[in-house]
Amino acid sequence: xxGAVRRRLRGKSSANSLSEVAAxxxxxNSFHMIIARPEPDGLRMVDRLQESVRLAAGLDAxxxxxxxARERALACLERFGQRVQGLPAGAVRAVxxxxxxxxRDSRDFLQQAQLAxxxxxxxxxxxxxxxxxxLGVAHSLADDDDRRLVMDIGGGSTEFIIGEHFDPQxxxxxxxxxxxxxxxxxxxxxxxxxxxxxxxxxxxxxIEPIAERYRRFGWQRVIGASGTIRxxxxxxxxxxxxxxxxxxxxxxxxxxxLIDAGSIDGINLDGVxxxxxxxxxxxxxxxxxxxxxxxxxxxxxxxxxxxxxxLYDLLGRIREQDVRATSVxxxxxxxxxxxxxxxxxASLAESLRQSVxxxxxxxxxxxxxxxxxAAQLHEVGLDISHSQYHKHGEYILRHSDMxxxxxxxxxxxxxxxxxxxxxFSKALFRELPEVWQKPIMxxxxxxRLAIALRRARTDEALPPIxxxxxxxxxxxxxxxxxxxSWPLIDADLEEEAGYLRAGGITLEHG
Numbered sequence: 001x002x003g004a005v006r007r008r009l010r011g012k013s014s015a016n017s018l019s020e021v022a023a024x025x026x027x028x029n030s031f032h033m034i035i036a037r038p039e040p041d042g043l044r045m046v047d048r049l050q051e052s053v054r055l056a057a058g059l060d061a062x063x064x065x066x067x068x069a070r071e072r073a074l075a076c077l078e079r080f081g082q083r084v085q086g087l088p089a090g091a092v093r094a095v096x097x098x099x100x101x102x103x104r105d106s107r108d109f110l111q112q113a114q115l116a117x118x119x120x121x122x123x124x125x126x127x128x129x130x131x132x133x134x135l136g137v138a139h140s141l142a143d144d145d146d147r148r149l150v151m152d153i154g155g156g157s158t159e160f161i162i163g164e165h166f167d168p169q170x171x172x173x174x175x176x177x178x179x180x181x182x183x184x185x186x187x188x189x190x191x192x193x194x195x196x197x198x199x200x201x202x203x204x205x206x207i208e209p210i211a212e213r214y215r216r217f218g219w220q221r222v223i224g225a226s227g228t229i230r231x232x233x234x235x236x237x238x239x240x241x242x243x244x245x246x247x248x249x250x251x252x253x254x255x256x257x258l259i260d261a262g263s264i265d266g267i268n269l270d271g272v273x274x275x276x277x278x279x280x281x282x283x284x285x286x287x288x289x290x291x292x293x294x295x296x297x298x299x300x301x302x303x304x305x306x307x308x309x310x311l312y313d314l315l316g317r318i319r320e321q322d323v324r325a326t327s328v329x330x331x332x333x334x335x336x337x338x339x340x341x342x343x344x345x346a347s348l349a350e351s352l353r354q355s356v357x358x359x360x361x362x363x364x365x366x367x368x369x370x371x372x373x374a375a376q377l378h379e380v381g382l383d384i385s386h387s388q389y390h391k392h393g394e395y396i397l398r399h400s401d402m403x404x405x406x407x408x409x410x411x412x413x414x415x416x417x418x419x420x421x422x423x424f425s426k427a428l429f430r431e432l433p434e435v436w437q438k439p440i441m442x443x444x445x446x447x448r449l450a451i452a453l454r455r456a457r458t459d460e461a462l463p464p465i466x467x468x469x470x471x472x473x474x475x476x477x478x479x480x481x482x483x484x485s486w487p488l489i490d491a492d493l494e495e496e497a498g499y500l501r502a503g504g505i506t507l508e509h510g
Contacts, residue, residue: 023310024094028155098156122406126173132309140304181282203289228283234271324404346375394418424503
């Protein structure tokens with residue numbers, strides 16, 4: 001969301017004013033980029049780029065990335081960056097998935113990756129990845145009333161989603177994928193019947209905790225997404241093992257072919273590229289395990305997946321249909337937030353932001369959004385306990401599944417909620433990327449002041465306030481003698497000045 005290379009589209013910018021938009025998927029096996037032209041009725045795809053980077057294969061036991069994998073990834077992103085270098089930041093959305101979620105100290109790599117691509121890169125949760133996959137699949141299908149089970153096999157994770165129309169209703173991201181399973185069971189390249197069986201059983205065990213719930217929820221259609229599933233379906237069709245789609249009989253034929261090949265180097269199947277063959281045994285085992293564990297009989301294949309979902313999600317943001325706002329509203333309702341008080345705080349916080357937007361460099365739309373969301377959610381912890389409720393709120397926001405939010409966005413929101421009252425700890429801001437730290441700290445100050453000024457929880461009009469800010473100093477100037485009529489506000493601001501002083505911020509009022 002906030003990044004050294006990102007600039008926000010402002011004002012009347014809309015999908016119609018952009019010539020192109022782009023989505024970049026930093027997957028565990030391959031990196032993908034698609035370019036599309038926004039049109040009144042949707043998107044028209046105009047360009048696709050894909051490279052087998054094998055990022056997950058470069059992750060060691062300590063979750064560090066090998067130099068070879070790092071170089072492959074950065075070189076790929078530099079090539080992608082050349083294609084989108086003319087696009088404004090708000091027209092490009094790039095995300096990292098399972099391998100980047102696991103990567104120890106991913107910040108250093110992300111900084112290099114963002115410089116190579118020329119645009120901000122976000123790491124998304126497995127839950128958010130599943131949501132985006134379903135969105136991409138749903139937009140690639142004719143809309144109908146069927147309930148769909150969508151499966152996507154990535155390099156390090158596999159997503160299972162049940163949904164109707166464009167609404168995902170059950171989402172899970174499991175820790176198995178074509179790269180990780182191939183490394184776990186076929187590391188030396190040999191393929192045997194025993195190894196395949198063990199890999200399939202491992203996949204079934206991973207799926208087992210969700211299987212009964214998913215079967216009980218039910219579905220009418222099964223849709224497969226991802227390069228692995230598309231390659232398997234193409235292979236089955238090219239060899240005459242299926243008339244279309246994937247079924248148990250076709251998988252049995254492919255299983256025999258893999259055993260006959262004897263090794264990854266020996267795989268020579270029509271429809272399977274050499275790069276895909278390197279991870280085919282693991283991908284096959286995951287798919288076969290899912291068929292057995294969930295009792296699947298037939299799977300269709302979709303061209304849409306995560307990157308298409310990214311594009312349609314980006315289009316929604318540009319057209320002010322941001323799912324993040326919906327997530328915030330749903331959470332506020334779930335935790336019985338006082339909507340009237342939240343709105344009082346949000347309105348005042350936004351007024352304060354506008355007053356200091358230029359001097360504190362908070363004039364981008366992204367800061368307006370983050371401050372409004374934090375104001376709406378600052379009391380979520382009250383539903384657990386009044387004591388230390390700001391800490392309860394932080395925990396909820398750090399660990400909840402929030403559709404649309406990246407990992408860093410959610411962490412920043414949690415920090416704002418944690419610091420809306422009591423101790424103002426500078427150490428928490430250091431958890432964020434460096435470029436986030438100053439603006440999030442300034443937003444925290446504005447949120448605290450809005451809450452202090454609205455502590456009475458009434459709609460009574462406040463006296464006019466002139467706000468000035470520069471550096472680490474902010475001043476609230478009231479009309480002459482106004483605070484004599486508002487002694488509680490005066491006392492609250494005195495207390496707040498003490499808290500902020502400990503955090504290196506000078507608050508003056510009078």
